[in-house]
Structure formats: structure tokens, C-alpha cells
Amino acid sequence: MPAPDAPHELPPITPPGVRYQMLRVSHIFGPTVQGEGSAAGRHCLFVRLWDCNLECTWCDTAYTWAVTAEKAAKTRNGQRYERNEPAYGEKEMGPAEVLSRLQALWDVENRPTIIVVSGGEPMMQQRALVPLLEQLRGWGNEIHIETAGTIAPLAEFDALVAQYNVSPKLANSGNRLAKRNKPKALATLRDTGKAWFKFVVTQDCTTDLAEIDQIVEAVALPPQRVMAMPEGSDARSNIATAEKVVDAALERGFGLSFRTHVLLWGHDPDR
Numbered sequence: 001m002p003a004p005d006a007p008h009e010l011p012p013i014t015p016p017g018v019r020y021q022m023l024r025v026s027h028i029f030g031p032t033v034q035g036e037g038s039a040a041g042r043h044c045l046f047v048r049l050w051d052c053n054l055e056c057t058w059c060d061t062a063y064t065w066a067v068t069a070e071k072a073a074k075t076r077n078g079q080r081y082e083r084n085e086p087a088y089g090e091k092e093m094g095p096a097e098v099l100s101r102l103q104a105l106w107d108v109e110n111r112p113t114i115i116v117v118s119g120g121e122p123m124m125q126q127r128a129l130v131p132l133l134e135q136l137r138g139w140g141n142e143i144h145i146e147t148a149g150t151i152a153p154l155a156e157f158d159a160l161v162a163q164y165n166v167s168p169k170l171a172n173s174g175n176r177l178a179k180r181n182k183p184k185a186l187a188t189l190r191d192t193g194k195a196w197f198k199f200v201v202t203q204d205c206t207t208d209l210a211e212i213d214q215i216v217e218a219v220a221l222p223p224q225r226v227m228a229m230p231e232g233s234d235a236r237s238n239i240a241t242a243e244k245v246v247d248a249a250l251e252r253g254f255g256l257s258f259r260t261h262v263l264l265w266g267h268d269p270d271r
């Protein structure tokens with residue numbers, strides 16, 4: 001029997017003979033503050049994964065998916081990114097490499113924090129994420145997943161997650177309804193009891209709020225778990241939209257999320 005205060009021994013991340021599915025990673029950064037949603041302001045590290053199953057016109061991480069002319073044309077600025085761009089392009093990594101990159105940023109083994117797995121759409125890689133998340137959670141880190149809510153979590157993945165930050169996409173995102181609206185996946189996330197739902201609202205917030213009302217009612221989302229988040233890649237437009245939407249959000253029992261990282265650092269992808 002180990003002494004009561006002996007450190008908990010975890011198995012090595014890559015036991016001999018075991019092969020893990022590789023993760024498709026864009027970049028890993030931190031420490032920073034979670035910028036959005038109910039955990040805004042908390043200390044965290046980010047693992048940003050590559051690729052997305054949606055194509056939002058105002059996406060602020062389009063470098064994770066807009067790598068063809070066709071995809072780039074879906075975005076507001078039409079910029080096409082290089083898939084193999086060294087800083088933010090696609091990189092294949094096993095869990096051991098992701099872990100060592102996180103450890104280079106913060107002592108995740110001895111000073112646990114929040115690990116935000118974002119994208120792109122991280123739920124596309126949930127099976128491959130399991131070994132990495134098991135190790136991080138074993139060290140006491142809290143796993144938060146950012147998702148658009150179109151893919152339901154698998155049981156073995158869900159068991160490792162502390163919080164889902166679900167951002168269902170509205171018509172203002174430019175995605176087709178059938179592609180962005182997956183009520184069954186949203187209901188599964190709701191039933192985990194670990195999900196918060198944040199909806200991006202634009203200057204045209206009346207149309208956006210009507211659509212949010214429909215989704216909240218159709219999926220029976222608890223209003224106290226819903227937040228309206230003003231779109232805007234600069235502080236001024238973020239605050240202007242927040243001022244337009246805040247009273248209507250409060251009347252519905254919703255919260256309001258700023259984009260703290262935008263207020264602090266503008267559009268820096270490493271913060």
C-alpha cells in the first residue's frame with residue numbers, strides 16, 4: 001500500500017506496443033483566460049484542433065478549415081489559408097506530443113487547470129481524444145469542450161468532460177439549416193447536465209433572438225444555461241451589440257457573454 005500522501009501513479013501515456021489514433025491539431029497555447037461563456041475569465045490552456053464540419057461566415061478560426069477556394073468563399077473576408085502553415089496549419093500529433101506541448105506551457109501534472117479543447121469542431125475527433133483526456137483528468141485538470149452541438153458525445157468521451165460550451169449556429173452563420181441544426185445532438189448534450197449554450201447574436205439581434213427562442217423551446221434548453229454572445233472581432237462592435245441585446249436576453253432568463261479575449265487582446269490567435 002502506498003503512503004497516504006504518495007503521488008498517484010498514472011500509467012505512461014504511451015505504453016509499449018500501444019498505438020493511439022493521431023489527433024489533427026492546429027495549435028496549442030496558454031496560459032490564458034477562457035474568453036467566452038460561463039467559464040469566462042478562468043485560467044486555462046487551449047488545444048485547438050484542426051477541421052470543422054460547418055463553415056460559418058464570421059468564423060474567427062477559419063485557418064482550421066478554410067484551405068480550399070470553395071471553403072474560403074464561405075467566409076466573410078474570403079481568405080484561403082495554407083493547410084501546412086507552420087503555426088496554425090494542420091499537424092498530426094499523438095497524445096504524448098500534445099501532452100508534452102502542454103507541459104512546456106504549464107505544469108499540468110502538478111498545477112492542474114482547465115484544458116479547453118476547441119477547434120474547429122473537436123467532437124469530430126472525440127474517439128482519438130480519449131487517451132489524452134484520461135491522462136489530463138487523472139492529473140486533476142478540468143476538461144472543457146467547445147462545440148457547435150451538431151455531434152453527440154460518446155459515453156467514454158463524456159465521462160472525461162467537466163463542461164461543454166455549446167454554441168449552436170443560427171442563420172446568421174451562413175450554414176444550411178439541415179447542416180447546423182441537430183436537435184438530437186443538442187438534447188444529448190443538454191442531458192449530460194454539463195452543457196452551457198451560447199448563441200452568437202449579430203447587430204440584427206431581433207431575428208437572431210426569434211431563432212434562439214425556437215431552438216430553446218424545441219430542444220427544451222434550460223434558459224438559465226443559455227447565454228447570448230455578441231459577435232464582433234473588436235471591442236467596440238462587441239460592446240455595441242451587447243448593448244442592443246442585453247435587455248432582451250435578461251427578459252428571457254438568459255445570460256450575456258462578452259468575448260473577454262477580444263476586449264483584452266483583439267484578434268490575437270495565441271490568446
Ligand code: SF4
Nearest residue numbers: 052054056059120148
Ligand atoms: S463551428 Fe466554430 S470553428 Fe466551425 S466554422 Fe463555425 S465558428 Fe468556425
